[in-house]
Amino acid sequence: MKYAIIYIIVLFTVNLFPQQSRLSANVVAVSEYIASYQFLRNTEDADEFTKVDSIWAYTLRRTGGCESDALAAMIFTTLTVNKATMVTPVLKIKLTIPFFSASDSTLLKKNRNLPRRFSADAPSGPGSDVDKLAHFFGSAYLSYNFFIFDLSYFIGLFVEVFEESFKVDSRADNRDVRFNMLGIEFGKALKDNPGVMPSSFFKKYSGYYEQSPDN
16 A cells, blocks of 8 residues: 555654554544444545535544644545555565554544545546545655655655655556655645635546636
């Protein structure tokens, strides 16, 4: 699974045990919401963009309106696996990195309910664009929290190189960079407008862009 490095970066920024415990609790709670009948009922007639907004709004409420905590929780909640495997480039050592996650049963239900088609060029199949959620919210987290020299853009590029060098167990998608950039925009916008919703940025992707006063 890609974005193993984001796990490490987030741990550096929430490096106290109480904060890590809070993040884990938030991930479990948001995962349970997505897996629940309540989420299905709330989004029964909603499009994929509105479903993302519903998850984001719930996460914000869960974190008491703290955007940084909400973004961190969204990263791990939107991952469809609970661990990543990588192989070091020189010694070829296989490493497994666990992620914050809900129980296996909740993980499966949550994965079925996650929004997964955000672009006209989304690949066919059950997975489709679901992996773009973690790209988007991971980049938003970095953009929101790293103020000096706008490190989020460079870290986003580093993630792509990292995944290739360490042979993370998934294939790179050149569309990832586009969702990374949209996430960076979202993170920046949150600083000035806490009420901004992720859907307006997802819609900017080619094939779904809609001209509006917010774009």
